[in-house]
Amino acid sequence: MLIVMKKDATRDDVNRVRDHVIALGYQPHEIPGSQRVCIGITGNNGKLNPEAFALLHGVDDAIPVSKPYKLVGRDAKPENSEINVEGEVIGGREIAIIAGPCSVESWEQLISTAEVVKDAGAKFLRGGAFKPRTSPYAFQGMKEEGLVLLREAKARTGLKIVTEAKDVLTLSSVSEVADVIQIGARNMHNFGLLEAVGELRKPVLLKRGISATIEELLMAAEYILARGNYDVILCERGIRTFEPYTRNTLDLNAIPVVKKLSHLPIIVDPSHGIGMWDGVASMALAGVAAGADGVMIEVHPEPASALSDGFQSLKPERFRDLVEKIKQLAPIVDRALSLEVA
């Protein structure tokens, strides 16, 4: 913390701040400037609350210097975290391909999509059973029945299941089926849910809130790690900006920034990010080029009849093309995509 005194602060003002710092158990370091005095604070372990100083008489500003997170930062763990999801690793050399429908709608829809995405090279099947929706009148998912279908799809295909837990009440049933528990963008600040998945020992896919800063995303992950669950995969899925043409603004800048600040893997969700199917492949490739550890893509056999997000879903053949391109792109950014024989 750096305390910047006002130009007209008196010696008494400065002394009062010094005493306050000492009273809190820290050391004040006075920096006498030509225009104003600054006071550096040391001895604190982590970020101090600037408000406690900003209100003292004669103080102009209180500027934090330390970062507010601990466990998720590169200071705590310099090397990349690799998350093992039943044998498939996210955050290593291999690009993770997660694909499937927005919502589980029926057995036929789910299994046909699952087979298509597996055939194209995905190792993970996504699909929502519980769907948070802006309107109370919109389709809210097949719920428990959807989970049953996901379990069967996994048994049939061997794909790992990524599905969303939308609240604490349904977390345990979701957790029984999910190999990766997804926390949606609207729940990034649902601290009770973060704490609950922090108690589990199962990988969590944490989506960035649409107006969350990168630091807030890292702090939300910190909630989970602080409870002992270190298997967190971050996900950039588009932020809210002034631009009306795209559903959201997929913020690929977050990829190199997260890679710099944190050891956690980060994937991108271009389907929600740009929200129009004819931009998804471009943004998925761009995400991998930017350094993402994986992509999550909505695929639907018949997008026009999807119960949710049809407009942003890829048809199977387009998805297949995309995976092929990602495979070619991966080595350029020192990654790989190993497509096994389906």
Next chain:
Amino acid sequence: MLIVMKKDATRDDVNRVRDHVIALGYQPHEIPGSQRVCIGITGNNGKLNPEAFALLHGVDDAIPVSKPYKLVGRDAKPENSEINVEGEVIGGREIAIIAGPCSVESWEQLISTAEVVKDAGAKFLRGGAFKPRTSPYAFQGMKEEGLVLLREAKARTGLKIVTEAKDVLTLSSVSEVADVIQIGARNMHNFGLLEAVGELRKPVLLKRGISATIEELLMAAEYILARGNYDVILCERGIRTFEPYTRNTLDLNAIPVVKKLSHLPIIVDPSHGIGMWDGVASMALAGVAAGADGVMIEVHPEPASALSDGFQSLKPERFRDLVEKIKQLAPIVDRALSLEVA
């Protein structure tokens, strides 16, 4: 819904859209233009999903015409809703003054603040027992113990209690003490919590999410009304913009817009909105001038030692001045503030 065909759409494309509309049970109305054909859809009850049409061949755009909400709109109820909180009405002629500390910190802090705000003219005491915090290492509130103190403060002063329910698990205990259950900005899209308070028969103060559009705020209220709880008070508390100087950007434009679209009352929270104590009074007055039904103000006897949000809290004497000014301002906007003898 209006379907806009592409300029090069064929007669077959148009017919296919017409057939699709008819198959869904609605009526298509073809509008032959010089450049392109449009097709209006009627017979639907509420908003259609544009995606179901946007993917049909030859379609350029699908534009929703109906509003997505029903119960919260002026169409459903033209006159203003007045919410009765144990005898105190919010949304009527009287401006509601809600004040108190950000967090309940101790009996002394709470009761001294309660007496001060009552004395100045507040009818409602705010104070958080459960505090959602961005950092897992920050003070999370006194929890159950805080609720006990709020109950005692109510018994002592007669002030109605406004306090936050941060999740479904603690809702029932909060509900026992609260006269108005606050849903915080980070929970505006916590649909499970919205549904749970929708089942109660107790007034709810619903804060706008920091990146929620006005329509999304109304849709969140719709979740509560759809479950039968009509006593919802909206709260503008600042949105996130590019401006770094203020904590948030209190969006007073939302006041006249909500008043136009909805019958629900709306109050403003300038303390979180601007986030700096020396701007709170200005923004509170501005909120009342813009037509707000009340204000919620953070007051703390010693802001510099507050455990949260001290920088945006008013000292008692400044709060007293503010209430006096609101009283003078109210009649200019056809409202009133009746200060009883304390």
Next chain:
Amino acid sequence: MLIVMKKDATRDDVNRVRDHVIALGYQPHEIPGSQRVCIGITGNNGKLNPEAFALLHGVDDAIPVSKPYKLVGRDAKPENSEINVEGEVIGGREIAIIAGPCSVESWEQLISTAEVVKDAGAKFLRGGAFKPRTSPYAFQGMKEEGLVLLREAKARTGLKIVTEAKDVLTLSSVSEVADVIQIGARNMHNFGLLEAVGELRKPVLLKRGISATIEELLMAAEYILARGNYDVILCERGIRTFEPYTRNTLDLNAIPVVKKLSHLPIIVDPSHGIGMWDGVASMALAGVAAGADGVMIEVHPEPASALSDGFQSLKPERFRDLVEKIKQLAPIVDRALSLEVA
């Protein structure tokens, strides 16, 4: 400037930064912390460029401490600036009322509006002769002919003229007619134009760009003051946010912030700010309540036939009501509005 060293910075890294500071002619102040070293810099006169330090080896961050502006800040001039516009003062006790059509469209339209706004209490007539428009196919104003009409309207009514200079080429002809030269939001960063009005000795109304921070607005004003023209009036006219319902988001938070940081007067333009006529009066009142020195209102005798911005223009009788309310409100915020007999 505070230089924050990395945790693993070496003694050599620290010394290199110290040497660099000294080489630039400033003094380094080393603050040895338990986790990392910080180095405060003093001896500089104004803001340093953080980039010059951020790239040095071992440096984690370089945090500016000084404010980048000089002349517009309260440090340079603690008391409010009052701008004299041919006898009418903006920035004093009196609230300035500036009103008129968006564009000058004809003599009949201009003079009828001018008489109406004068009659209601305005001292300033606004009206655009040169109109910057997003589309090259939209009405671009009456140009020189519009200036002639403005001059005649001033001669007839005595109202002071506020009109926009949209580029350097037409500045001299605008300047001959205008009593206050308006710089539009899209030109806030047109530095050539700022420098040109800085050379004049005539009041300038500088509108905040739709995505300009408050600091950037002050820096744009600094361009004008730095050339010797101290008569600058700032204008908040709405910023661009994610909210689609309103044309812009009138940011009233900027009023108390500007009042805190700068001695320059600031007015609000609620017509562009909210962009819908049925919200203009509420936001104008709110602006005055927040501490604005004046309001600028679009008034049109027949909004439905206006060539630009009809949807946000007030009819004369609504404008008259608004001025009456501002008059009542002014004393509550220690201001006044003196309506002379028309």
Next chain:
Amino acid sequence: MLIVMKKDATRDDVNRVRDHVIALGYQPHEIPGSQRVCIGITGNNGKLNPEAFALLHGVDDAIPVSKPYKLVGRDAKPENSEINVEGEVIGGREIAIIAGPCSVESWEQLISTAEVVKDAGAKFLRGGAFKPRTSPYAFQGMKEEGLVLLREAKARTGLKIVTEAKDVLTLSSVSEVADVIQIGARNMHNFGLLEAVGELRKPVLLKRGISATIEELLMAAEYILARGNYDVILCERGIRTFEPYTRNTLDLNAIPVVKKLSHLPIIVDPSHGIGMWDGVASMALAGVAAGADGVMIEVHPEPASALSDGFQSLKPERFRDLVEKIKQLAPIVDRALSLEVA
């Protein structure tokens, strides 16, 4: 245009709108719905002004259907535009590499950078002689002297020159040296400057304003094409969002959107976009993967001593690596990068 009537609109209201449409020379098409009447308008050539209808009695909303631009849209020209810059084509199969220092600072700095970037594969040299700066006290460029150096660098290396015209006054001298005239983000809405470059017959690089929508960027290009200059290259260089960590948010979503809507080429400027050198290469690769026609990169032999934007400049060896990766990536997105022997 679609006119949506209010639910309680009368037959007279509807007739009045119909008459108004006919009076304007268009055809009304009434769509009788169960809840409300809508009226489609045909016969117009281009976008109508919604305001002219929104104010009529009984009208709830007026929704534009046509796009506001003509010449820049795919409707006007379905195939991609290829811009010939003295033999080098932008917008064809070849990825354009534009590189150089932010500002021209000296002959040694310019020529050493020019040789480095040419050697690495760039065909275009960027470098600012006239620099728009937020602060009046910052380095404003070498101006005319900088242009002389750029001319000499071109003579020496054969690189095409991309340099900014910051106002109409200096346009002719810039135009004499520039092979591509850059219009900066702050000038995207400087309509006088857009018109002036529209009169020239020389390629223009038009940067997106930091808060400009994609449609506004296209409308700004429309200003140039409408004056007869069809050689416009668009440039995404980062938008302003709430995220504080990066200087701007490079919006790569704009690439597939512009490619869908317009025939004009679009390049990306990751240096300004993300604003931190250690993210530039990732974002440049991502831009090419997203479909950009080229990249513009700031390169400086000694970033730490640059007079502007040093923090976002690449060192020569990093730039060389980046170009090599772009060359490998290009064929995956059906592009090429032909590196000649230097």
